[in-house]
Amino acid sequence: MxxxxxxxxxxxxxxxxxxxxxxxxxxxxxxxxxxxxxxxxxxxxxxxxxxxxxxxxxxxxxxxxxxxxxxxxxxxxxxxxxxxxxxxxxxxxxxxxxxxxxxxxxxxxxxxxxxxxxxxxxxxxxxxxxxxxxxxxxxxxxxxxxxxxxxxxxxxxxxxxxxxxxxxxxxxxxxxxxxxxxxxxxxxEKSLDWFTGKVSASITEPTAVGDVKVYPYVKITADVWMHSSPDFEVSTRVRVLKAGEIYKNYGENNGLIGIGGGYVSAKYVENTNQVATTTSDVWTHSTPDTDVASRVKVLSAGTSWKIYAETSNNMFKVGGEYVSKSYMTIN
CATH class of the missing domain: 3.20.20.80 (Glycosidases)
Known part of the structure; x- marks a missing residue:
């Protein structure tokens, strides 16, 4: 810094x-x-x-x-x-x-x-x-x-x-x-980006593919308070998130990252991925849907893959492709 x-x-x-x-x-x-x-x-x-x-x-x-x-x-x-x-x-x-x-x-x-x-x-x-x-x-x-x-x-x-x-x-x-x-x-808790008004350049923001939202994963880097609203007030503190915990990133607001159910300072999160294992043979798709036209390749049952995000229609992002969450389990 x-x-x-x-x-x-x-x-x-x-x-x-x-x-x-x-x-x-x-x-x-x-x-x-x-x-x-x-x-x-x-x-x-x-x-x-x-x-x-x-x-x-x-x-x-x-x-x-x-x-x-x-x-x-x-x-x-x-x-x-x-x-x-x-x-x-x-x-x-x-x-x-x-x-x-x-x-x-x-x-x-x-x-x-x-x-x-x-x-x-x-x-x-x-x-x-x-x-x-x-x-x-x-x-x-x-x-x-x-x-x-x-x-x-x-x-x-x-x-x-x-x-x-x-x-x-x-x-x-x-x-x-x-x-x-x-x-x-x-x-x-406040990050440099909070003072300068920038969106945290190091944190991947949610994207959209058509009407489907894609929420990247973030990892908590140190024990830190979660807030019920996008502010740093003591009165909005809910509970302490532990270092190493992983959440979906719903977007930045006022220097905090929405993680579903609350907000955490962008200063204490970083991009991450999880690992999931296929429970059966399953198709990957080029877009976040299960259409036959978007099929790319089959992942064999019992294989493990890095997943970088989840979508609003219940799919995992595996590299640049998408797989139904119904056929994968996070390790």
Missing amino acids: GKIVDISKWQGTIDFAKFATEADMAIVRVQYGSSTEDIKHKEYEAGLKANGVPFGAYAYARFVSVADAKVEAQDFLARADAATKFYVVDVEELTCPASEVVAATQAFIDVLRSAGKKAGLYTGHSFYKTYNMGAVDADFVWIPRYQTNDDGTIHQYVPDMPCDLWQYSQNGRIAGVAGAVDLNTLNG
Whole structure:
């Protein structure tokens, strides 16, 4: 996996052609409160777009009230580039009464959401605990926590609280930037594709042959929660799926794979196949049907074959051909 880097004017001039060779994603500071627009954000956004690096944006919060938080959020939306994949409010110092910081942060996020944006919260490790920032309802949480000897490498001091992005260093390095940068890593169920809005390129999507749906198999790569709906909410958790279990893939939605009866993060699945044995001699078919015209060859009874998918009309996909499930048993 490449690097996830957050950048602001302090990084100076960036060679984005070099930057793109190491970066999977960037997060660009757009403003420092409403009064100060980051003088480099437009240059950075243009460089990232020109070199194919997906990016989100963050706004350093300086709001003094709930009403002021809404204004800052609106200014943020107006300034950020249209190609921005997600938006973050950065709340790491108290600029409003302590009793209002959660409500003001929530108001900021609600403005972003009302504009149809994916909205996250960045806040300090101690600040999160001191001011009950866990009460903020955000689409994702981003937390910094460094080791004492911050040498730019990932380490064991993971944030104490649940978070989706972990800023593990403020002394990292990346091609194209002369000085230090903040480095981040995924920490939780959400995949990189969830942040960038891409369909997981490594996961084979369901296809259709005429009216028949073809559902490829996926394997769970680590113990992970299944959710009742396509989101990552704690309230929708159903049960833990075990590493090695195999399911049909009904398609990706919001960074999760539908597996029949629930959804699992695309981060924790991979393409796979199963092995099935024929229970009698049986024809394969070039299309998912049992028509005589589509017959290809006979599989002998008692032979085993790799199967890569199942269809909506009860056939297995064996290589590029199809066999009725009535004549095969999964091993």
